[in-house]
Amino acid sequence: MNVKAINPHHAAREGTQPADLLPKKTLSDMLYYMKQVRELEFRIERKLYRQGKIVGGVYVGRGQEAIAVGACLQLREDDVVCPSHRDMGAFLIRGMSLRTILGQYMARKTGATRGRDGNMHMGDLKLNLIPFVSMLGDNVPVATGVGLSFKMRGQDRVALCFFGDGATSRGDWHEGINMAAVFKVPVVFICNNNQYAYSTPLERQMAVENVADRAVAYGLPGEIVDGNDILAVWDATNRAIERARAGDGPSLIECKTFRMTGHSAHDDAGYVPPELFEFWEEKDPIRRFERFLTQRGIASAADIEEIQKRINREIDEAIQIAEKDPFPEPEDCLRDVYYEGE
Amino acid sequence: MALTTYVEAIRQGIWEEMEKDERVFVLGEDVGIYGGAFKVTAGMLEKFGEWRIIDTPISESAIVGAAIGAALMGMRPIAEMQFADFISCAFDQITNFAAKCRYRWGAGVPIVIRGPSGGGVHGGPFHSQNPEMHYVHTPGLKVVCPATAYDAKGLIKAAIRDPDPVIYFEHKFLYRRVKEELPSEDFVVPIGKAAVRRQGSDISVITYGAMLYLALDAAKELEKEGIDLEVVDLRSLLPFDKETVLESVKKTNKVILLHEDTRIGGFAGELAAIIADEAFEYLDGPVRRITAPDTPVPYSPPLEDFFLPKVSDIVRVARELYAY
Numbered sequence: 194m195n196v197k198a199i200n201p202h203h204a205a206r207e208g209t210q211p212a213d214l215l216p217k218k219t220l221s222d223m224l225y226y227m228k229q230v231r232e233l234e235f236r237i238e239r240k241l242y243r244q245g246k247i248v249g250g251v252y253v254g255r256g257q258e259a260i261a262v263g264a265c266l267q268l269r270e271d272d273v274v275c276p277s278h279r280d281m282g283a284f285l286i287r288g289m290s291l292r293t294i295l296g297q298y299m300a301r302k303t304g305a306t307r308g309r310d311g312n313m314h315m316g317d318l319k320l321n322l323i324p325f326v327s328m329l330g331d332n333v334p335v336a337t338g339v340g341l342s343f344k345m346r347g348q349d350r351v352a353l354c355f356f357g358d359g360a361t362s363r364g365d366w367h368e369g370i371n372m373a374a375v376f377k378v379p380v381v382f383i384c385n386n387n388q389y390a391y392s393t394p395l396e397r398q399m400a401v402e403n404v405a406d407r408a409v410a411y412g413l414p415g416e417i418v419d420g421n422d423i424l425a426v427w428d429a430t431n432r433a434i435e436r437a438r439a440g441d442g443p444s445l446i447e448c449k450t451f452r453m454t455g456h457s458a459h460d461d462a463g464y465v466p467p468e469l470f471e472f473w474e475e476k477d478p479i480r481r482f483e484r485f486l487t488q489r490g491i492a493s494a495a496d497i498e499e500i501q502k503r504i505n506r507e508i509d510e511a512i513q514i515a516e517k518d519p520f521p522e523p524e525d526c527l528r529d530v531y532y533e534g535e
Numbered sequence: 536m537a538l539t540t541y542v543e544a545i546r547q548g549i550w551e552e553m554e555k556d557e558r559v560f561v562l563g564e565d566v567g568i569y570g571g572a573f574k575v576t577a578g579m580l581e582k583f584g585e586w587r588i589i590d591t592p593i594s595e596s597a598i599v600g601a602a603i604g605a606a607l608m609g610m611r612p613i614a615e616m617q618f619a620d621f622i623s624c625a626f627d628q629i630t631n632f633a634a635k636c637r638y639r640w641g642a643g644v645p646i647v648i649r650g651p652s653g654g655g656v657h658g659g660p661f662h663s664q665n666p667e668m669h670y671v672h673t674p675g676l677k678v679v680c681p682a683t684a685y686d687a688k689g690l691i692k693a694a695i696r697d698p699d700p701v702i703y704f705e706h707k708f709l710y711r712r713v714k715e716e717l718p719s720e721d722f723v724v725p726i727g728k729a730a731v732r733r734q735g736s737d738i739s740v741i742t743y744g745a746m747l748y749l750a751l752d753a754a755k756e757l758e759k760e761g762i763d764l765e766v767v768d769l770r771s772l773l774p775f776d777k778e779t780v781l782e783s784v785k786k787t788n789k790v791i792l793l794h795e796d797t798r799i800g801g802f803a804g805e806l807a808a809i810i811a812d813e814a815f816e817y818l819d820g821p822v823r824r825i826t827a828p829d830t831p832v833p834y835s836p837p838l839e840d841f842f843l844p845k846v847s848d849i850v851r852v853a854r855e856l857y858a859y
Contacts, residue, residue, distance in 0.1 A: 273608070310639045318642050323607060326631050334600020335632060341601055342608040345560065345586045365627070368597035375592055529638050530674050532698040 215427070220491055221500075222266055223423050227258040227479050229504050230281045233291065236508055237298055242458045246516070248300035249311040254279030256421070256453030259478035260385050262286065263426030264353055264446075267434065273321040273339050273352040275332040278313040279385055279452070280355045287320040291511035292518070301518040308521035309529075329360035333369030333382065340378030340443070351379045351437045353430070359390025361404050367411075370445065374413040377442035381433040384445065385420065387452035392464045405447040413443050420448025421478040424485075451476075539717045542710035544684040545575050545649075548691035549613060551721065553583055556611060559695055562589040562598055563615030572617050573651055573710055595624035602646045603633050611695060616650030619704055620664045633700040634675030647694045651707035652680075653745055653795060654843055658707075659834035665744070665796040665827075670702045671773045671805075677701040677726055678773040682747040684715045686770055689724025697726060706745045713748070729776035731783065735765030738853050739783040741806060742793040743769040746844060750793055753849035762857050772802055780806060781814050788819040789856045793844060798826040820859035823852050 234253040242251050254261070261282035265274060268286075276283035284294060289305065297304030297315050305315035305324075316324030323339070325332045336354035343350045360366055361384065373380050384404045388395050401407065408415025414436075418429045426448055433444035451473035455462035486492040539547070553559045560583075561576055567590035570577030580588045591598050595616060602612035616622045622629070629648065636642045654663035670676050677699055681687040687705060694701035732747060733754050740750040747768045754764035767783050769775055784790050790810060792803035803824040810822055825844050833839050 306639045314639065316640045316642065318607065318640075323604075323642075324640055326635070328627050328631050331600065331628060331632055334594075334597040334628065335604040335607070337597060338601030338604025338606075338612075339608055340604075341589075342605040342610050345605075345610070365596050365600065368592070368594035369600060372592055372594055372597040372601060376589075529641065531637065531677075532643055 217491060219266065220486065223262060223427075224482060224486065224492065224497070225500055225504070226262040226266065226282050226286055227423065227482065228500060229285055230258045230262065231255065231479060232501075232504050232508055233285075233294070234281055236512065237295075238454070238458050241298070241512070247298050251298070251458035252278045252313060252456065253454055253458075254281055254385070256473060256477065257385050257387055257450045258282060259423035259426050259482070260383065260420050260448045260450060261355065263423040264381070264383055264430040267427065267431055268353065269350070271321065271350050273323065273350065275323045275325065275336045275339070275352060275354040276313070277325050277329065277332065277355040277357060277360070277385065279357065279387070281313070283355065284315055284322065287322045289315060289317060289320060289322065291508060292515050295511055295515035296518050299515060299518075300520065301515065302521040303515070303518040307525070328363075328365070330356055330363035330366035330369070332356065333360075333366045334372065336380050336382070337369045337373040337376070337378055340373060340380035341376055344376065344378055349438060351381060351434050353381050353383060355383050355385065357390065358384060358386040358388065358395055358404055359393070359398055361407060362390075362398055370407075370413070370443075371411050373443040374411045377440070379437035379440070380443045381430060381437055382443060382445045383430070384447045385450060386447050387450050389452050389456070389465065391456040391460070403447055405445060408445040413445055415445040415447065417447045417449060420450030421473075421476045421481065423478055423482050536716045538714040539684050540711050540714045541684045541687045541705070542573060542575060544688035544717060545691050545705055546577065547717075548688040549576070549695070550579065550582070552692055552695045553579070553587065558609060558611040559613065560587040560589065560610065561613045561615060562591050562602060564591060564593055564598075564617045566590060566615050571615060573707065575615070595621050596628050599625040599628040599646070599648060600632065602648070603628060603636075603644050606644045606646045607636070607642055611645055613647045613649060613695065616648060618662050619650040619652035619666055620661045622648065622650060622666055622702075626669065629670065629676065629700070629702070630673045634673045637699065638675060643698045644700050645698050646700050647691070647703055648700070649691070649694075649703035649705060651710070652704040653706040653708055654832050654839060655708040655745065657834060657836055657839055658832075660831040663832035663839075665704070665794075667702070667704055667772055668796060668800055668802060671802065675700070676773060677771070678704070679726055679771045680704045680706070680744045681724075681770060682706070682709065682744055682768050684713055685717060686724050686730075688717060689722055690726065690770065693723040693726050696723065701726065704744070708745045724770065727771045727774040727776060729770055729779040730768045731765065731779065732768045733764060733766040735763040735787065737763040737787055738789040738791060738856055739765045739767060739787045740791045740793055740849065741767045741769065741780055741783070743772065743802075744795060746793050746795050749844060749846050749849060752846045753853065756846065756850055757853055762853055764853060777809060781810070784810055784814045785817045788817050789859065790818075791823045791825060791849065791852055791856065793825045793849065795827055795844060797829045798824065799829050801826050820856045823856060825849060825852055
């Protein structure tokens with residue numbers, strides 16, 4: 194694979210940048226959440242994991258922060274998100290607390306699944322967050338059903354469904370996308386195309402050039418955006434959400450990005466040519482957005498520094514609390530397999 | 536009063552629940568205009584409209600996945616598998632998504648997945664299977680196998696109202712062959728409760744589904760020679776009514792475990808283990824199994840007849856056990 198083949202710009206839609214239209218609060222939220230995700234995952238992967246405090250695997254979305262953040266920031270409270278495993282921004286934006294997330298990674302009773310499940314397998318119906326399962330792409334039919342329920346009841350709600358490029362090889366993905374298109378459900382399907390599924394590069398995953406090309410086969414619009422440009426992600430998602438709300442059905446958005454780590458914390462990604470990391474490092478979504486904000490005079494270097502300090506402080510505090518949170522009681526293993534009453 | 540067939544009982548149960556609760560809807564292949572391959576949903580499209588009786592693409596996994604998504608949003612979906620054999624296509628959604636939501640993150644998935652199972656109609660390897668044990672082996676699911684029209688109606692209603700995912704296997708051989716008078720008032724059959732269909736003193740036959748009728752026929756035949764069978768219809772496999780099974784075994788001291796499903800890993804094996812664990816002292820003979828052999832369900836009548844358990848098998852094994 195050569196660098197040119199994965200350059201997002203030769204395929205990305207050169208759309209109008211909506212940044213001038215976005216309120217300053219939105220722009221500052223974009224920066225805050227991207228930086229919060231980066232810092233939180235840095236602590237989890239590079240600190241807590243290496244200190245032996247994390248139970249099980251760690252999968253981060255370094256370099257992909259713009260996708261979940263750019264897409265989820267524009268949702269209404271009653272909209273639904275079905276994230277995948279590199280979409281930490283979705284959890285934070287929907288309001289899951291740092292303590293709950295850290296508790297999840299440390300297998301505590303206070304984690305999102307009270308120790309029943311690990312890492313990114315987090316969900317909460319009160320936050321309209323449906324957790325994914327390790328069988329990637331399974332959340333696509335589920336999101337279709339979420340959208341179907343909105344349509345059946347005439348509710349003005351949408352669902353965002355996230356997955357990676359690898360998940361698009363699974364049958365569930367194709368069944369779910371097809372059914373969504375047939376029923377014209379209000380769902381926006383968002384692909385984090387980070388070029389690798391574990392160690393398998395894209396060209397071993399599919400013979401078409403773009404995930405978005407697959408949309409044609411199912412009769413829904415497929416759009417390619419530069420996934421490292423949060424404004425482009427926002428813009429494409431915004432249009433897809435409007436389309437869904439208008440009753441015109443689902444869309445597929447392919448966000449071209451790159452996985453700046455191994456598959457998981459134990460994977461050194463030795464199979465990825467170093468020049469790819471170098472190429473994509475230049476496109477880092479956070480630094481790029483910071484440049485945009487400073488060049489436009491929307492934020493100063495000092496403002497950005499201040500945000501980073503605030504994030505560090507919040508995460509420091511949450512880690513201190515989470516580390517003291519209890520593990521579940523062993524007998525809790527037997528509970529909640531079935532309904533046990535309110 | 537008119538007699539209601541097993542298939543009509545299922546239809547009535549769904550119909551009544553849909554009238555009562557607007558969250559209930561059906562999705563599946565050919566359930567709408569065609570009324571379902573076996574007419575379980577006949578007339579429902581006209582009554583409830585295309586957003587409550589939803590014809591889907593041939594996508595069992597997406598049918599179940601979409602049912603899960605809708606259930607998480609507060610709906611009460613009934614997903615039809617055109618044949619229970621096709622449920623294997625949705626195995627992952629059922630066992631990994633639906634079954635584990637409550638345990639993982641406290642979210643109930645009140646879906647019903649129903650479809651015709653079982654042989655005896657020369658349907659061959661892909662229209663005759665009894666796939667219940669794949670799901671009985673999955674904590675988080677409930678599995679029911681009604682044998683009578685009363686139970687068919689009472690269990691579909693219980694399944695629809697249940698807060699957890701229920702797999703409802705209806706036996707296609709029974710659809711139009713069994714019928715009975717049903718009460719006009721609303722009723723449910725609780726999931727997890729067996730029914731003693733025939734009181735007896737010599738040998739317990741524990742069974743479910745279409746095999747119930749073989750056990751009852753065998754009992755009639757054995758009655759002539761003074762062998763008194765007790766017949767227990769499990770009705771639900773997960774959870775199952777352990778108390779009724781053990782009570783019966785403790786009374787008769789001899790037991791035949793009968794099912795149409797194949798042998799290895801069949802429900803009889805589980806029952807045998809529980810009886811050995813908890814009623815060993817009461818046994819006056821070996822625990823005997825009568826099941827289909829460990830082969831696919833064959834198509835040609837002589838092959839399928841060989842495959843399916845028969846009344847004569849029960850009579851023979853009962854005589855052997857009686858002689859103990």
